[in-house]
Amino acid sequence: MQGTIATPIADLQEQLGARLVDDRVGLVDDKVGLVESRLYDSQEEMNQFVILSLDFDTTSKRFNINIQKSQIKALQDQQAAANECLVGRFTFIDSEVQPLAMARTTNYHFLLPIVLFLIAAVIGMLYALCIWKHHVTQFMHSIECGNPAVRKSVQDARLRGLY
Incomplete structure (x- = not known):
């Protein structure tokens, strides 16, 4: 009797062991499937983020280019308006242009x-500066001779390079 009972128990244990292995394999397959789906979802999110960031970069570059183009256009319009204003002021008849060109060369x-006048003026200013410096030096010398306290402060200033 024990032999017949032992075989069904052994068979049951084998069946339970096989079922347990199948269940564990099924659980592992489910976990792998979940990990794969999460990985796929995260890759999709990353791809969408990259696409959005590239779209933002291209949009911002296009916006900056449009701003630069509008600024250039505004400057060109201002320049054209200034040129028209200048052309309106300085339009000469050909008979007037020729004598003006000749007068400019003559x-x-x-x-x-x-x-020569400008050179003489610069030389005169330098000469006046030298004379002024000479008079200031004489004045300082006369002060040095008179008051000992002033003489000391002037000598200190000369040592420091102020005079």
Whole structure:
């Protein structure tokens, strides 16, 4: 009797073991499926994020380009308006243009006296500066001779490089 009972128990244990293995394999398959689906979902989300960021970059670049184009267009319009204003002010008849061009080339003889005057003015200013410095130096020397306290402060200032 025990032999007949032992075989059904052994058979039951084998069946239960096989079912347990099948259940564990099924659970592992389910877990792998969940992980794969989560990975696929996260890859889709990452792809959508990359696409959105690329769209944002291209949109912002296009926006910046449009702003630059509009600024360039506005500057060109301002330049065109200024050119029209200048053309309106400085339109000459051909008979007027030729004498003006000739006068411009013949007026260079006034340039030399003007340049010489400017050079003389600069030299005169330098000479006046030298004379002023000489008078200031004499004044400071006269102060040094008179008051000992002033003499000391002037000597200190000279040592520091102020005079």
